[in-house]
Amino acid sequence: MATNKEHYREIITKAVCGKGKKFSKTTHSIKPNHRPTSILGCWVINHKYDAKRKGDSVEINGDYDINVWYSYDNNTKTDVATEKVSYKETIPLTMRSDEVMTDDLDVIARATKQPNTLEASIDKKEKEVCVEVEREFAAEVVGETKVCILIHPDKEDEYYRDIKWEEQVSDQELKDEIEPDFLGRRPHDFDFPYGSHSDRDQGYHYEEGKQREPDYSDKKD
DSSP states (O other): OHHHHTTEEEEEEEEEEEEEEEEEEEEEEEOOSSOEEEEEEEEEEEEEEEEEEOSSEEEEEEEEEEEEEEEETTTTEEEEEEEEEEEEEEEEOEEOGGGBOOSOOEEEEEEEEEEEEEEEEEOTTSSOEEEEEEEEEEEEEEEEEEEEEEOOTTOOOGGGTTOOGGGOOOHHHHHHHOOTTTTSSOGGGOOOTTOSHHHHHTTOEEETTEEEOOOOTTOOO
16 A cells, blocks of 8 residues: 555645636516517627636626517507626535635636527507527636645657767756857957958958058059
8 A cells, every 4th residue: 555655646736626607598578669560580699707606506697688579550650778787696516625725716608609589579559579598607716725736757758869979068067168268268358450350241340540442553453
């Protein structure tokens, strides 16, 4: 048993400590400016939400705009009713609390199915429009946990298997072999009688601090 324990190591890392998923349907009542005769279309836009942990669940608070295109005055005129509605969703989590080392958890929530209209109908009083909306969320909580990994001390990475380590030069050996003052002179000890390298390359000569034009008399055509 003692030999086997030497092949395992415990490390602390961030991992998913709980997750959950929920699908729901909600019916909203929209009040148009006119008594609707028929529904011509309905859609949901501008969905926004935030999530926070609440015990062993994640609470999502959000809102979106519902647009209802309808006709009125016996289908002689049309209009669009827009209303922002809010909702609250609670997603139960399957937690692994025994593996969590701290209460400081990060909440990750995403809409796996964006709010979508299933049905829009006129109520019995013919004054409001009932809109049924579906949505689906998945949530996870991430925290510090301890995991146990198996170590293979005799297993070698194939990339390093054929390397001859005795022939490798260490950083210290490389540093010791390089002699920065190998000429015995430093760069500023060199004297350039014709000025800088750039000036000399251009053919300019300096005499008593004066610049003269280059001499091309000895050059062949």
